[in-house]
Amino acid sequence: MDANNGAEYNADFPRGMGSLKREFSALGDLDPKAEDAPRKLAGASPIDYARREIPEEEILLGNRYLCRGGGLIIAAPSGCGKSVLAVQCAILWSAGLAAIGIRPTRPLRCLVVQAEDDRGDIIEMTRMVNYLGLTKEQRGLVEQNCHLEFVNDLTGDAFLDCLGGFLEQRPFDLVFLNPYTAYLGADIKEDKANSHFLRNRLNPLLSQHRAGAVIIHHTPKTNHRDTTNWRATDWMYAGAGAAVLTNWARAYLVLEPTDIAGVYRFIAAKREKRTGWDEPELLFAHSNDEDKLLWVPANREQIALAKTAKKKPEDLLELIPMIDPILQEQLFEDAQKHGFGADRKVRGILKILLNDSKIYKHKMPRDRVRGAVGYSKSPPCTAGED
Numbered sequence: 349m350d351a352n353n354g355a356e357y358n359a360d361f362p363r364g365m366g367s368l369k370r371e372f373s374a375l376g377d378l379d380p381k382a383e384d385a386p387r388k389l390a391g392a393s394p395i396d397y398a399r400r401e402i403p404e405e406e407i408l409l410g411n412r413y414l415c416r417g418g419g420l421i422i423a424a425p426s427g428c429g430k431s432v433l434a435v436q437c438a439i440l441w442s443a444g445l446a447a448i449g450i451r452p453t454r455p456l457r458c459l460v461v462q463a464e465d466d467r468g469d470i471i472e473m474t475r476m477v478n479y480l481g482l483t484k485e486q487r488g489l490v491e492q493n494c495h496l497e498f499v500n501d502l503t504g505d506a507f508l509d510c511l512g513g514f515l516e517q518r519p520f521d522l523v524f525l526n527p528y529t530a531y532l533g534a535d536i537k538e539d540k541a542n543s544h545f546l547r548n549r550l551n552p553l554l555s556q557h558r559a560g561a562v563i564i565h566h567t568p569k570t571n572h573r574d575t576t577n578w579r580a581t582d583w584m585y586a587g588a589g590a591a592v593l594t595n596w597a598r599a600y601l602v603l604e605p606t607d608i609a610g611v612y613r614f615i616a617a618k619r620e621k622r623t624g625w626d627e628p629e630l631l632f633a634h635s636n637d638e639d640k641l642l643w644v645p646a647n648r649e650q651i652a653l654a655k656t657a658k659k660k661p662e663d664l665l666e667l668i669p670m671i672d673p674i675l676q677e678q679l680f681e682d683a684q685k686h687g688f689g690a691d692r693k694v695r696g697i698l699k700i701l702l703n704d705s706k707i708y709k710h711k712m713p714r715d716r717v718r719g720a721v722g723y724s725k726s727p728p729c730t731a732g733e734d
Contacts, residue, residue: 407453408521408560409441413622414599416521417554419546419561421528421594423587424603428612429634430564431465432641433603434526435473435496436480437562441522442493443486448614448632448643449625456521457493459514463500463530470496476642479635495520503533508549515557523554526564529588536589546596565593567602575604580628583617594618606654610634611646613654659688664697665706665725673710673722698723 406415414420424430433448437458440447444455465473477490495518502510511523525531534541554561568588575582584600587593594600600618605611611633620628631646631654646654667682668674674682683694701707708727712720 404453408456409452409599410450410624411622413450413619413624414560414562416558416560417551418598419550419554419563419596420599420601421563421565421587421597422601422603423565423567424612425567425605428603428605429641429643430603431462431469431526432473432476433643434460434462434524434562434564435470436476436643438494438496438522438524439474439477439490440480443482443489445486446624449630450623455489455493457519458495458522458524459518459520460494460496460524460526461499461511461514462496462524462526463498464527465498467498470498473641476640479640479642500530503531504545505533505549507531507533508545508553512553515553515559519557520559522560522562524562524564528563528565528593539590539592542590542592542596546592563597580615580617580620583615586617599623606631608650608654611650611654659686659693659697661697661700661704661706664688664694665701668701668707668723668725670725673712673724675712676721676723679723 402412406417408414408416409420422430422433424433437447438460439458441452441456442458444452446452474496477487482490497514499507499510514520515523529536532541532545534545536542550561553559565587567586575586583602583604584594584597585591586602586604587600597618599616599622602613602615602617604613604615606613611631613629614632615629616623616625631651632643633646633650635642635644663686664683667679667686680691680694688694688697698707702709707723707725710722710724710728712722
């Protein structure tokens with residue numbers, strides 16, 4: 349798709365949306381005078397809805413991963429590169445290209461409103477356009493469709509009034525807010541404040557301007573948080589603050605650091621089957637080139653190391669029998685198949701399990717001068733025991 353095609357799409361987008369706008373008008377979202385009037389019924393029967401075609405023009409990302417009027421929350425710890433990720437996604441999606449494995453349905457008009465990064469930071473980040481392999485036509489789409497705005501002096505209703513003004517000046521398909529806590533203007537744990545910001549104010553703006561939102565959010569302090577056994581239902585509540593954020597979000601993505609520096613798990617905690625990914629989480633990493641602020645897919649070595657690093661002593665314990673000892677050589681071989689990596693890592697885990705008396709070492713006969721070593725969860729038999 350060239351720049352002219354993108355321009356034609358942007359110019360033609362509002363056409364054919366009259367019926368959808370009328371539905372939102374009936375809900376009182378577009379008419380400030382309707383605030384005190386009884387809300388009119390605007391829905392239909394299940395039979396009526398079942399006859400309708402799914403509106404393809406409403407889809408923004410993935411297989412209805414995010415649609416117009418909806419919100420995606422991306423939650424991650426401080427300092428991991430959330431701002432870089434927001435800019436990278438906006439650039440690629442504005443050119444109609446996939447970012448972090450998620451494809452837009454077309455070149456999207458993206459507005460990034462951020463409060464943390466100064467002019468120098470933004471200049472440094474946006475130089476990624478030189479490393480993303482964009483064609484001349486794609487660079488033209490980025491210049492046409494993507495806009496960055498710095499706002500760090502407004503919160504709450506004042507900020508949302510400002511955002512509404514931006515959307516009146518120029519139409520956008522996606523609005524990035526980075527970070528959410530900078531604009532809420534209240535305690536992140538307050539249900540009422542979050543509901544007012546998201547449902548009473550932001551939702552009507554998104555409905556009126558036919559846009560979707562990508563909200564960059566922080567996780568709480570993670571030094572004492574054990575996520576070893578977390579499932580998707582846990583990850584979707586990984587962000588700081590009230591549960592109403594998760595309830596509001598149509599899609600939820602979490603960045604979780606691995607034990608390998610600069611390598612992160614990208615976890616699709618909500619609507620993961622609509623991302624377009626082959627699995628519910630992928631590994632991405634910071635660029636190895638320190639001069640490039642960029643997220644890239646983790647390479648094979650990083651993936652192998654990250655998967656190995658995730659292995660816990662309890663994981664190895666599952667490979668050790670209760671009574672009949674397993675030979676050390678066989679255990680090392682089995683551990684390798686299960687992703688534990690080098691023998692030295694397995695030896696380290698065995699030492700932990702031995703010290704905790706969760707396993708026991710056995711001397712085993714072998715057709716050599718030197719005996720073999722084995723392990724089981726039961727202690728060796730003493731003389732006279734069966």
